[in-house]
Amino acid sequence: MSNEPSNAADARRRVTELVREARICMLTTIGVDGRMVSRPMVLQEAEFDGDLWFFAYADSAKVRQIRVNPEVNVSFSDSRRDAWVSIAGTAREGHDRAKAEQLWTPLLKAWFPDGPDTPGITLLKVRASSAEYWDSPSGTVVQLFGYARAAVTGRPPRVGENREVSY
Template identity: 85%
Template sequence: MSNAPTNAADARRRVTELIRDARICMLTTIAVDGRMVSRPMGLQEAEFDGDLWFFAYADSAKVRQIRVNPEVNVSFSDQERNAWVSLAGTAREGYDRAKAEQLWNPLLKTWFPDGLDTPGLTLIKVHAASAEYWDSPSSTVVNLFGFAKAAVTGRPPKAGENHDVSY
C-alpha cells in the first residue's frame, strides 16, 4: 500500500501525519559566525497548519540566532516507520500567554520548572515555506533486502516515496 499523495492537499496531510508521529525533531539555526547549529526539540502541537511551535528560554543561543537570522530548518526522523521530513521556514520568537497555555504539557516542567511562570519562558514559531519528505511504508526487513539486492545488482534500491510540498 502506498502513501503517495494524489494532490498538494494530500501531500500536506501526509507531512502532518509524519510530523505528528515523530514529535521530536532537530531545529537548525544559523549561528552569528555562519555555522549551522542543530539541537533536538519537542514539537508542541500535533496539528500542523504550516506553523510549528516550541517552548524555549528567551536568552538561549537558538533564540538569539533566530533574532539575527530567522531562516531555519526543522527535520523529523521516524525510523520505526522509515519516514523523514525536512521543513524549511522562517522562525520568530515571542511570548503569547494564551498560546502558551494552549500548548503547555506537564512534561515540560522538566525544562521549565515554574511552568508557564518560568522566568524567561518564550515561544518559537516556525512558519513553513516548504517541506520534503521520504516515506517508506515497507518494513525494515524489506528495506534491508532491497539494499542487499542493490549491492548484488549494482542498481540503487527503491527507497520509498519522496515528495516536495509547498506552503
C-alpha cells in the same frame, strides 16, 4: 531524488502525519558566525498546519540566533516507521500567554519549572515555507532485500516515497 507530488494536498497531509508521529525534532539555526547549529526540540503542537511551536528561554543561543537570522530548518526522524521530514521556514520569537497556556503540557515542567510563568520563557513559531519527506512504508527486511537486489542488478533500490511540498 525529488518528485513533485501528483496531489499536493495529499503530500501536505502526509507531512502532517509524519510530523505528528515523530514529535521530536532537530531545530537548525544559523549562528552569528554563519555556522549551522542543530539541537533537539520537542514539538508542542502536533496539528501541523504550516506552523510549528516550541518553548524556549528568551536568552538562549537559539533565540538570539533567530533574532539575527530567522531562517531555520526543522527535521524529524521516525525510525519506527522509517520516515523523515525536513521543513524549511522562518522562525519568530515572542511570548503569548494565551498560546503558551494552550500548548502547555506537564512534561515541560522538567525544563520550565514554573509552567508558563517561568521567568524568561518564550515561544518559537516556525512558519513552514517548504517541506520534503522520505517515507519507507515497507519493513526493514523488505528494505534490506531491496538493497541486496540493487547490489546484484546494479540499479538503485526503491526505498520508498520522496516528495517536496510548498506552503
